[in-house]
Amino acid sequence: MQHAITHGPSFAMLRVDLAAGETVVGEAGAMVARHEPVRMAVKLNASGQGGAWAFLKALLVALLRKLIGGETFFVNHFSAPTGGSVWLAPPLSGQVVHRRLAGELIVLSTGAYLAHAGNLELKLKFGGLRGLLAKEGAFFLAIQGHGDLWYSSYGGVETIDVNGSYLVDNGHLVGYEGDVTFTIRTAGGGLLGFAASGEGLVCEFTGRGKVHIQTRNLGSLVSWLSPMLPG
Helix, strand or coil: CEEEEECCCCCCEEEEEECCCCEEEEECCCEEEECCCCEEEEEECCCCCCCHHHHHHHHHHHHHHHHCCCCCCEEEEEECCCCEEEEECCCCCECEEEEEEEEEEEEECCCCEEEEEEEEEEEEEECHHHHHHCCCCCEEEEEEEEEEEEEECCECEEEEEEEEEEEEECCCEEEEEEEEEEEEEECCCHHHHHHHCCCCEEEEEEEEEEEEEECCCHHHHHHHHHHHCCC
16 A cells, blocks of 8 residues: 655654555554545444354444453544545654564564554463563464554664563563563572662563564653653
8 A cells, every 4th residue: 555654753643545445454543634525434343244243242342442452442544435535643752663564473562553554463462461561461362364464663763673682661562573481580690680770670581583673662661751750
């Protein structure tokens, strides 16, 4: 799908140029502008084809994605019968990354998903206690199929090729792919290192694949701002 990413990497915005009959799906609230011929349909954040039972299942999945997956309950489907463009932007200042998936699987952390087009399947992936300790939430978003994917970060994105072991400070993880798994451990330095280094817990990835990290940590921003807020 024709697109352009502008104003990056600090304040990136995505423009998708829709040909007649094409559709792009975006997170609710991500739209900045669109041409007048571009139509917008609001749908549940889940597949709901196949009757009343399928709709109820889609409703439950969308609710789970909202409550525990950090995604919006609804998504917006943009289409253009005669062609047109739509502009999308993430809520935080940072980079927008485009991936053309050809069947591979990528796992994104909470809030990283921005938009997609094509035959992509989005599923919740249970991260359990390790996901909570990593400050990524109990669930991740697993995306697989053939199509275009756009995801975002707080700050810039850097991709690391992992072959063995690799440590990521929790809160800096955007996503991962390939034959890698992660566990939670302390950053090192024993009890003093855990209490006084400011690093706390880290994600230790092992295996062979790619890990996507972001240059800024939203939790650190919240901690910095909290003492300045009234009350």
